[in-house]
Amino acid sequence: MQSRRDQVQAYSFVVGRLTSGMLGGNPDAVDTPATRTRRGAVVSAVLSVLLCLGFLVYGLLVPGGSDAWREPGAIIVEKETGARFLYSGGSLRPVLNYTSAKLATGAAGTVTEVSAKDLSGTARGTPIGIPGVPDSLPAADALRGDPWQVCATSRATDDGKRAPVTSVGVAVSARAQKVPAGGAVLAEGPHGKREQYLLWRGKRLRLPERGGARQALGFGTVDPVRVDSAFLSAVPAGPDVRAPEVPARGDQGPELAGKRRRVGELFAVRSSGSAGQHYVLGKDGLVPLTPVGYQLLRADPGTREKAYGGERPTATVLDADETQAHLADRGEGPRTGGLPTRPPRPVQPGSGSATCLRIAPHGHRPQQTFTLAPRRYAGGSPLVERAHTTLGCPRPGLLSARPGGGVLAAPLSGGRHATTGAPFLITGDGTKYPLAARKVSDALGYGGASAVPLPAAVLRLLPTGPRLDPAAAARPPRSADSASADSASGDRASGDGASGDERCADDGARPAGGIQGPAAGSGAPDRTRAAPGRGPAPEPAPASEPGPASAPVRAPARSAGTTG
CATH class of the missing domain: 3.30.2390.20 (Type VII secretion system EccB, repeat 1 domain)
Structure with a gap:
């Protein structure tokens, strides 16, 4: 008799044959349909993975031809x-x-x-x-407003002596000592001029050869610092250190201290037992003098010859009542505006120091002060001639810059403390590139950056590259002469306030130019101009049909300044 187990196995066998016959058409198949289905699914999955890996490896080794880059302006x-x-x-x-x-x-x-x-x-x-423009640009976050400095240093010559040389660049030394407000540095210009200056409170005050100003202010025994024309051109010029003008000097004046006096004589009033305030006798009465004005008049040969008859000038002491009775009307008399009130204290730089003009950006008006920096921090790399670049004028000997950094600089016109024209982009090698317009900075990725005001006289010392103009960038390169003309025009545009006596020898031969776009120089539109963001301009017209952009841009003539 069969057991229940035998019955279950027999039932399963019969059901399996029925299933195989219905699904596979073969009731005597060795494997069940479900087993073959699972095996096929696993094999298919493995083959799919291997096929995908094969395509992946092929794609990495042989990139596909995507056309995503075919976008206008890419x-x-x-x-x-x-x-x-x-x-x-x-x-x-x-x-x-x-x-x-x-x-x-x-x-x-x-x-x-x-x-x-x-x-x-x-x-x-x-x-x-545009030939000659940089192949890399400073990042927007690398644009800085650090202080700049123009230093008077020296270099060894072939004969073993030292010659003055100017270094310009970013101020990197934190050890520079500021010249005190009550001090001044005596400087002497280049050979052939030998003009001397007082470097005082960010300005240069010329000391005329005649008049005894140097001795009168206590600098007679001070050795001057030798500087070249490049350094002098960067320092703002102040008034000459000369005795104030005294109208009608030598004419007869009123009676003072019991004696008939002449216009131009010097007086002092008693103040607590000492002669405190000094005066000069003008044609309308006594005029108060600053200590510097008194010393300059006392040393002036005109005072000795006209007011004292060739004798040594001495101040006559008056009492307060007599002085008050003979005072001139307020506002009349000699003036010494722009000069120190008291004689500045001589500051002598050491042998290892360089005298520097430090320009620190401060709002719309940079602060300019004199400092004494260690000579090793006031150097730089020698300037060399490069294609499509015009060296500074006057030409400094050394240039120090901050690699990877940059500055958007707005030139300040001399004396007005107002920016003029479009700014410059100063790259990490110290070369400045004039922008065709202020909005060009947006095309370069500097839309949120503010231009740092820097004196045009300092910018003039930097090498100047071609003008950054979207219209010029979107057309075929021009000749080398035209490119150099653009560079020279940018250099000239930054030269406001430079001394006329210190122009470079080839300054007059340069074509005039400006830093505005072509439309600024001619009334005709530029047919080849391309708006930023729209790609290059169409193919240019034949050479027989020059457009307005081929003409040089003329800039307003700049007035020549003075060396002091």
């Missing part, structure tokens, strides 16, 4: 060579440098790396760009 960089292109109108326009690409596309231009194979089937257009 900056294309070829992976294998680093060559730059702009995609415009279905063709690739080679670009000379990255700055030109940014100028032509504006702030919206994005950089995309594409393989040479993917670019091989795209037509090439005419190269565009």
